[in-house]
Amino acid sequence: MFTLNGSIVASPxxxxxxxxxxxxxxxxxxxxSLQTSSRHGELLQxxxxxxxxxxxxxxxxAILRH
Numbered sequence: 001m002f003t004l005n006g007s008i009v010a011s012p013x014x015x016x017x018x019x020x021x022x023x024x025x026x027x028x029x030x031x032x033s034l035q036t037s038s039r040h041g042e043l044l045q046x047x048x049x050x051x052x053x054x055x056x057x058x059x060x061x062a063i064l065r066h
Contacts, residue, residue, distance in 0.1 A: 001053060001066035009053060009060060018043045022057055 001009045007026045014020040020043070025036045041057030053060040 001047065001060075002064045003053070004061040004064055007060060022055060024058065024060075 003009065005026075007024065009025075010023045011020045020041065021038060022041050023036070023038050039055075039057035041055035044054040044056060045051075047053060047063060047066055049063050049065065051062060053063055
C-alpha cells in the first residue's frame, strides 16, 4: 500500500488475514535516510483507500492505493 505521506506498507500472505507481519517503509525527506521496520500486528479494521491503515502496531496516513 502507498500512503498519503509517501510511506509504503507491505505484508506477505498469511493464514490469518487479520494477524500478519507488516513491513513499513517511511519515505524520507531529502536530508533523511530511508527508515524501514517490520512489526507483527493485527488489522483493527479493513483496509480501505482514502482511510488510515489502523493496526495494533501502528497507524498510517490515508491509503492512496493497494
